[in-house]
Amino acid sequence: MTDPVVTDPPPPEARGPRRHKLHPGIRLGGLAVAMVTAFVIVAVSGSLSADRVRDWIDGFGAAGPIVFIVVSTVLSCAFFPGPLLAGASGLLFGTALGTPVAIVAATLSAMAACSLSRWVAGDAVQKIGGRRVKAMAGFVERRGFLSVLYIRLLPGVPYTLFNYAAGLTRVSLVAFTLATAIGGAPRTFAYVALGGSFGDFGRPETIVAVALLVAMAIGGIVVVRFTRFGPGRGSSSPDGRSAGLP
Template sequence: MTDHDDSSLTSRWRHGARLAACIVFLLGMFYLVAVARVIDTNGIRDMIAETGPAAPFVYAVVSALLGAILVPGPILAAGSGLLFGPLAGTFVTLGATVGTATVSSFLGRRAGRESARGLIGADRAERLDAQIERRGLWAVVGQRFVPGAPDALSSYLFGALGVPLWQMATGAFIGSAPRAFVYTALGASIGDLSAPLAYTAITVWCITAIIGAFAAHRTWRTWRRHGEEVDPATKP
C-alpha cells in the first residue's frame, strides 16, 4: 500500500468518525428531548402566552429553535393550535417549521458536508451536486410528505449533503403546509376530537401520507436513474 493510499484511508476514517460523532450527538439529543422529555414544552407554551400580542412571533421563533434541537414538531404544532387556533396557528407552525429547516440545514452543512463529500469521493460528490441543483428543492418537498419522516433530522442530512438554504426554506414551506394544518388543527380541537375540524385534519393527513409514499418511491427511482446518467462535465 502506497503512502497516498494510507493518507486516503486515514482521511476516510477521519471523515467517518466525524459523521459518526454527529449522528451519536443527534440521537442523544433526540432521546433527551423526545423520549426523556427534559424540556417542559407546556411550561414554555404558557410563558409565551403571557407575552400578549407578540406571542405568535415569539412562539414561531422559539418553536423553530426547539425543533432544531429535535423537540417533536407535532407537539410544537399542537401547542400552536391551542394558543392561536387553527388558522393563525397554522401560519405560526409553518413559520416555525421553515425556521427549523433553515437552522438544522445550516448546522448540518457546517458540521457534516466536508466529511460527507470526503467519504463519497469527488466524482460522486459532483454528481450529487448536479442532482441537488436540479432536484434538491423537490426532494425536500417530497420528504415533508413522507409519513413518519423526522423533519429536523432530515434537514440535518440535507444540509450535510449540500442542499442550499434557499431550497430548504422553500421546500419546507411548500411541503410542510399540509402537515402544519393537520397537527395545528388537531391541537386546536384537542378538547373535542369528534369535531369536524379534527376529521378534516385526519383526512388531510391520510391523503398527504398516500401522496408522500408514492412520491418518495418515484423520486428515489428518478434519483438513481439520473445519478447514473449525469456526467459532471455536463453539469450546467
Template sequence: MIGLVAIALVVAGRALGVTSLGRLDNLARLREWIAAFGPWAPVVFVGGYVAAVIAFVPALPLTLLGGLVFGPIAGTVYASIASTTGAALAFLVARYAARDAVERWMAPYPALGRIDRATARHGWRIVMITRLVPIFPFNLQNYAYGLTSISLGAYLVTSFVCMLPATVAYTVAAGAVVAGAWDVRRMILLLAVAGVLLVALSLLPRWLRGRSAALDDLLRTG
C-alpha cells in the same frame, strides 16, 4: 430577544417537569404558560419552536401546541414560520458553521447519504418527497440538506410549501379541541378537515411509488 425567550421556554419546561412534550397534560401546562405572555406569546412560541428544531426535539407536539394556544389559523402561521426558520438555521449550521461535526453526526446513518446523492440528481424534488413522505426524521433532514448541493432558497421554499399540509392538519386538529369547549359544530368541522388532510398524507407514499422517479431513486440508492 428571541434567543432569551427560547432559553426561558426550555428552562420553564424543565421547571414544570415537561420531559415529554407529547403528553396532553404537559401540552396543557405549556399552553397556559405561553398564553400568559399576552402579546409576547407568539414570540415565545416561535423562539421556543426554533430552538427545539435546532436541538432535535420532535416538532409535532409543538405544532399541536400552536393550534391549542393560537387556534388553527394563527397557529398554522406561527408554526410554519418557526419550523421554516429552524430548518433554515440548521441548514446554515451544517453548511457553514459545523460541517465536520454534522458529517460525524450523520455517519451512523448511512441511509442519509442517499439524500446527498439523490439531491444531486433531482434537486428540489428530493426535498419535496422527504418533507411529504416520512422516510427520514424531520430534524435530521434539516442538517443533512446543508451538506448537499441544493441552494438555500430552493430548500426553504420547497420545505415551507411541503410542510404546510401537515402543519395545517395538526393545528386544525388541536384547534378543534379548544373549539369543542364552546362550539361543537365547529369542532366537528375542524376535525373533519384535519382528518381528510392526514388521510391524504398517509396515502401519499403508496401513490408516489412507481410514479416518482425521484422517490424510486432515493429508495433504491445505496
C-alpha cells in the same frame, strides 16, 4: 568546562494538562441532549401543563407567537418531534393563528438546521448520521428544489435529520426554505388543527385534518412505490436504486 547535559523533552503526558478539543459530534449531541433533558425534567416535574403554558405565553402578550416560534425552532433543531410542536401551536393559538405560527417555526428550524450543518457542524452531521445522511444529501443534490418539496410531502421521514443532511449539499438556502414552506404547510396545518380541537375532535377542521393526513400518507406510499419500482426504475438496477428515496 563540562558540556551542558541535554535531556529529551518530557513526554506529552508529563507536560501538564492538555486542552482536548471535543469531537464535533459530542458538541452537537451534547447540546441536543441538554435541551431535551431540560424539557423532560420540566415535564416530569408536573410544572408543565396546557394551562401553565397558556398562562406563560399569555404573559408575553402580542409577542407570544414570536416567543413560541423561537422556542419551537430551538426544540426542533434538537430533534423534538415536529408534530407535537405544531399541535401545541394549535392548542395555544387556535387553528387560524396557530397554522402560520407553526409553519414559520418549522421553516425557520429547517433553515437553522441546514445552516448549522453547512457552516458550523457539517463534520459532526456526517459522522453522526453516517450513510443515511449521505444518501439523503445525494438525493437532494440530484434533484434540488423538487427533492426538498418531495420529501416534505412524504410521511414517516425524519425531517430534522433531513434538514441537517440538506446542509451538506449545494442546494441554495432560498430554494430549500421555499420548498420547505410549501411542502410542509399541508401537514403542519393538519397537526395544528388537531391540537386546536383537542378535547373536541368532532369539529370540522379535525375531520379535514385527519382526511388530509390519511390522503397524504396514501399518496406518499403510492409515489414511493412508483419511484422505486415503476417502469424503468426497478430496484435491482443502479438507476432504480439512485431514483429511490434515501
